Amino acid sequence: xxxxxxxxxxxxxxxxxxxxxxxxxxxxxxxxxxxxxxxxxxxxxxxxxxxxxxxxxxxxxxxxxxxxxxxxxxxxxxxxxxxxxxxxxxxxxxxxxxxxxxxxxxxxxxxxxxxxxxxxxxxxxxxxxxxxxxxxxxxxxxxxxxxxxxxxxxxxxxxxxxxxxxxxxxxxxxxxxxxxxxxxxxxxxxxxxxxxxxxxxxxxxxxxxxxxxxxxxxxxxxxxxxxxxxxxxxxxxxxxxxxxxxxxxxxxxxxxxxxxxxxxxxxxxxxxxxxxxxxxxxxxxxxxxxxxxxxxxxxxxxxxxxxxxxxxxxxxxxxxxxxxxxxxxxxxxxxxxxxxxxxxxxxxxxxxxxxxxxxxxxxxxxxxxxxxxxxxxxxxxxxxxxxxxxxxxxxxxxxxxxxxxxxxxxxxxxxxxxxxxxxxxxxxxxxxxxxxxxxxxxxxxxxxxxxxxxxxxxxxxxx
Numbered sequence: 001x002x003x004x005x006x007x008x009x010x011x012x013x014x015x016x017x018x019x020x021x022x023x024x025x026x027x028x029x030x031x032x033x034x035x036x037x038x039x040x041x042x043x044x045x046x047x048x049x050x051x052x053x054x055x056x057x058x059x060x061x062x063x064x065x066x067x068x069x070x071x072x073x074x075x076x077x078x079x080x081x082x083x084x085x086x087x088x089x090x091x092x093x094x095x096x097x098x099x100x101x102x103x104x105x106x107x108x109x110x111x112x113x114x115x116x117x118x119x120x121x122x123x124x125x126x127x128x129x130x131x132x133x134x135x136x137x138x139x140x141x142x143x144x145x146x147x148x149x150x151x152x153x154x155x156x157x158x159x160x161x162x163x164x165x166x167x168x169x170x171x172x173x174x175x176x177x178x179x180x181x182x183x184x185x186x187x188x189x190x191x192x193x194x195x196x197x198x199x200x201x202x203x204x205x206x207x208x209x210x211x212x213x214x215x216x217x218x219x220x221x222x223x224x225x226x227x228x229x230x231x232x233x234x235x236x237x238x239x240x241x242x243x244x245x246x247x248x249x250x251x252x253x254x255x256x257x258x259x260x261x262x263x264x265x266x267x268x269x270x271x272x273x274x275x276x277x278x279x280x281x282x283x284x285x286x287x288x289x290x291x292x293x294x295x296x297x298x299x300x301x302x303x304x305x306x307x308x309x310x311x312x313x314x315x316x317x318x319x320x321x322x323x324x325x326x327x328x329x330x331x332x333x334x335x336x337x338x339x340x341x342x343x344x345x346x347x348x349x350x351x352x353x354x355x356x357x358x359x360x361x362x363x364x365x366x367x368x369x370x371x372x373x374x375x376x377x378x379x380x381x382x383x384x385x386x387x388x389x390x391x392x393x394x395x396x397x398x399x400x401x402x403x404x405x406x407x408x409x410x411x412x413x414x415x416x417x418x419x420x421x422x423x424x425x426x427x428x429x430x431x432x433x434x435x436x437x438x439x440x441x442x443x444x445x446x447x448x449x450x451x452x453x454x455x456x457x458x459x460x461x462x463x
Contacts, residue, residue: 027324027404028296043284044086046247046277058089058284062390062416069388070309071415078305079413083288083298091246092281093414095394095422096210099218102241103129109202109243110136116146116271118201118256122155122194122396123213126163133214134163138170146269147172150259152195153179155213175265177408186264193292196407197396198241201256204275207249209410210241210394211319211383235348238378240317240426242394242412245280251287255410262293284415290397290408297404299397299411303385304330306413310387313340315427317382320398321345321358322460327399328361332368340371344382344430347374354400356456359449366439373434382430383411386423390416401461 043055063072080086096102110117110133117140124130141147149167153176156164164174177195179185200208212218218237244252253273260268290297307314307330314334321343323331334341343365349355362372383399386392395411397403414420 027326027401028301029326043089044247045089046279049086062284069311069390071306071311071388071391076415079286079302082301082305083286085251085286085288085298087284087286087415088246088248088251089284090277090279090281091244091248091283091285093283093285093412093419094243095419095426096208096241096243097426098239099129099212099237102208102210102212102239103132103218105243106200106208107132107136109200109206109208110140113140113145113202115203115275116148116269116273117203118148118199118253118273120150120195120197120199120256120259121214122152122196122198123215124149124151124156124159124163125213125215126159127216129216129219130159130163130214134167137172138167141171146271148256148260148268149174150177150195150256150263151175152177154194155196173266173269175260175263177259177263187262190292192406194407195259196403197255197259197289197410199252199256199410201249201253204253204273205245205249205278207244207252208241209244209252209396209412211239211381211396212241217379235377235379237381238375238430239381240384240394242414244285244412246283246285247277247279248285248287248412250274250277252410252412255287255289258289259291259408282416283419286413286415287410288395288413289410290404292406292408297409299395299409300404302411302413303327303393306385306387306391306393307331307334309391310334310339311337312388313342313386315340315342315344315386315424316399317344317380317384317427317430318399319346319349319381319383320351320354320400320403321361322354322400323358323361324401324404328364331365331370335369341369342371342373342427342431344373344375344380344427344434346380347376347434348379350379353456353459356449356452357460358400360453360457362437362442363439366437366442372437373431374437375430375434377433380430384423384426386420386427389420389424392420392423405461 043058059072096105137147149172168174178190178193182189198209198212288299288302290299331341365372383397384394392414393411397409397411403409
């Protein structure tokens with residue numbers, strides 16, 4: 001969710017904080033020189049780096065499975081030089097959509113844990129879903145499985161202290177990321193830096209990530225045939241997550257442990273956090289974590305690089321869309337190359353400011369030839385992209401300034417036509433549940449709507 005805590009703070013301290021941040025946080029500008037003489041693409045497997053011959057064979061297999069695209073002959077090497085994160089072969093990736101399916105898969109994995117459970121979540125509510133997770137975590141802790149939890153202080157601001165006290169009393173180790181109370185902050189007080197990741201790791205072998213927080217707002221289905229609004233009339237939430245097995249889980253485990261250590265937390269209880277990696281499937285995956293502590297958002301530069309390499313299609317689905325100038329220009333430039341650029345965005349939202357700040361760019365995008373759609377009958381919370389049908393990403397990152405500058409985020413990139421087709425199918429399903437915004441209808445919108453857009457855009461840097 002997008003920053004509900006602002007409305008719980010007084011205005012003056014917030015404005016002072018924002019003024020300071022505006023002076024020191026910027027997004028990187030990607031230039032053509034970054035693509036000059038990229039190194040050969042290299043892949044890692046279950047036992048470390050693969051040979052150059054094996055890496056090339058896998059890349060050629062991926063190339064052969066789809067239409068020609070710069071994603072394979074240029075982008076991959078640039079991406080690795082930017083992120084420092086290896087491409088990992090031998091993974092199994094399962095696409096999960098909507099809360100009920102995702103929660104069921106997560107709970108089953110938790111119940112099967114034998115060594116440890118690492119959970120990192122922006123929101124963890126004390127409701128039916130939160131209690132279900134708490135009971136499952138406590139049961140495994142009592143069975144001798146070490147449970148470690150990182151919760152964002154702002155995201156869990158409305159969760160009663162007693163909820164976490166119960167977990168702690170059972171032996172669960174809990175870290176509060178960047179506490180709202182500066183007196184309890186061990187790693188310095190950075191109120192605006194939030195941990196927006198949603199990451200669950202089981203025994204160092206199974207990982208879940210995506211957009212879903214732990215909250216009952218996700219308990220309704222957003223699929224047409226199973227559509228059911230909540231009892232209070234609110235819309236069900238539409239989201240996407242992944243279940244992963246294979247060598248890439250070790251890279252995600254590193255991100256969790258780094259975050260734990262940076263918060264000056266007590267040492268993790270000794271467990272087998274990095275079991276020997278095993279080949280579990282055929283997917284080639286890269287894990288990418290971004291943090292405000294980095295010189296720039298690794299996810300941002302990866303996305304911009306991928307967009308610039310697109311040859312046929314860019315299909316983006318995102319809950320909070322407030323593009324910076326470079327992202328905006330990159331989308332428009334892709335259209336001039338003949339790329340089919342489409343965005344599925346929310347038709348309803350839980351963040352009024354973000355919703356209208358993003359809509360302020362509709363006119364410019366539509367005039368450039370970008371096709372825009374707004375999802376009906378559900379509150380869209382998805383953060384995904386599929387490019388040329390072969391480059392896909394799923395994670396916690398929104399297409400807004402907050403995700404790129406102020407939040408800890410985590411995404412994975414999955415390469416290949418097989419998974420890309422699943423992503424395309426999910427995108428088309430959302431298209432079927434959306435209505436297209438045309439330039440003619442958009443330019444006929446009311447003056448009231450235009451005023452809201454202009455006001456919201458004033459805040460875009462901090463949304």
